[in-house]
Each structure stands twice: as structure tokens, then as C-alpha cells.
Amino acid sequence: MPWWSWILVWVALVSLSLLFFVVMGVRLFRQFMATVKELGEAGDKLTRIPVPAAVSAGTDAAPDANVIGVPPGMAPFAPPHQMRHDYHASKEARREARRQRRVRRKAERGQPQSLRDIEFR
Known part of the structure; x- marks a missing residue:
């Protein structure tokens, strides 16, 4: 080569x-x-930053009653006592909604109401 x-x-x-x-x-x-x-x-x-729907639409509509406290996704930046309050308030609201559905369903079916479902307020 x-x-x-x-x-x-x-x-x-x-x-x-x-x-x-x-x-x-x-x-x-x-x-x-x-x-x-x-x-x-x-x-x-x-x-x-997330903007609530009422603010972004430009309307003066009141926020939904089910929306409590901070907007979704901002919980890590909210104070713990506020998040604890929001948690317990929404838990109580869900419990009350279940009780009302149960009372309405039993009334529609003609079934007797449970004592714990009757409002004493």
C-alpha cells in the first residue's frame, strides 16, 4: 500500500x-x-395568577355560594387557619346537602324521617 x-x-x-x-x-x-x-x-x-370567573368576565355577579376562600390552586399560599376554616365549612355544607337530599328522597317515597334528619333549628 x-x-x-x-x-x-x-x-x-x-x-x-x-x-x-x-x-x-x-x-x-x-x-x-x-x-x-x-x-x-x-x-x-x-x-x-388565576382570576375568578366573575372578575375575568367583567360582570358584577356575586361569586358562587359553593366557592369558599381562596381560588383553586392557591391553597399553598393561603394562611393555614383560613384553609382549615374553608375545609370545615365545605365539609359541613356537603353534609347538610346530603341530609337535605336524604330528607327529600324519603319524603318523595313516603318513608318515615329519621330523628337525626329533622331540623330543630
């Missing part, structure tokens, strides 16, 4: 390895830029 064939072999190997590194570098750069873009979008979603 003549001496110049070794030079051609080495030039081909070096050029192919450089081409491989350039292609892998471009691919890595594109993946990095896609990750940065998604990270930016996630940051924008997290920094956006």
Missing part, C-alpha cells in the same frame, strides 16, 4: 468523525433549545 493511501484513509476518518460530532452537536443544541422553550412555558403557567 503506498504512503499516500494512508493519508487518504486518515483524512477520511477524521472528516467522518468531525461530521459525526457536528451532527450530534446540532441535535443536542436543538434538544436543549426545545427543553428551554418548554421550561419557559411551564414558568409562564406557574407565574400566571
Whole structure:
């Protein structure tokens, strides 16, 4: 094998390895830029403050009676005593709604009411 064939072999190997590194570098750069873009979008979603529906619509409608306390997703930033109050208030509201449904259902069926379901207030 003549001496110049070794030079051609080495030039081909070096050029192919450089081409491989350039292609892998471009691919890595594109993946990095896609990750940065998604990270930016996630940051924008997290920094956006939720606005109640009545405020965003521009109406002066009163908020729903079932909505108590802080808007959804903001619980980690609310004071613990307020969250505890909201939890117990919504729990009591659900309990009362179940009791009213039970009384209405028994009245429709003509069944006797339970003593614990009768209001003494």
C-alpha cells in the first residue's frame, strides 16, 4: 500500500468523525433549545395568577355560594387557619346537602324521617 493511501484513509476518518460530532452537536443544541422553550412555558403557567370567573368576565355577579376562600390552586399560599376554616365549612355544607337530599328522597317515597334528619333549628 503506498504512503499516500494512508493519508487518504486518515483524512477520511477524521472528516467522518468531525461530521459525526457536528451532527450530534446540532441535535443536542436543538434538544436543549426545545427543553428551554418548554421550561419557559411551564414558568409562564406557574407565574400566571388565576382570576375568578366573575372578575375575568367583567360582570358584577356575586361569586358562587359553593366557592369558599381562596381560588383553586392557591391553597399553598393561603394562611393555614383560613384553609382549615374553608375545609370545615365545605365539609359541613356537603353534609347538610346530603341530609337535605336524604330528607327529600324519603319524603318523595313516603318513608318515615329519621330523628337525626329533622331540623330543630
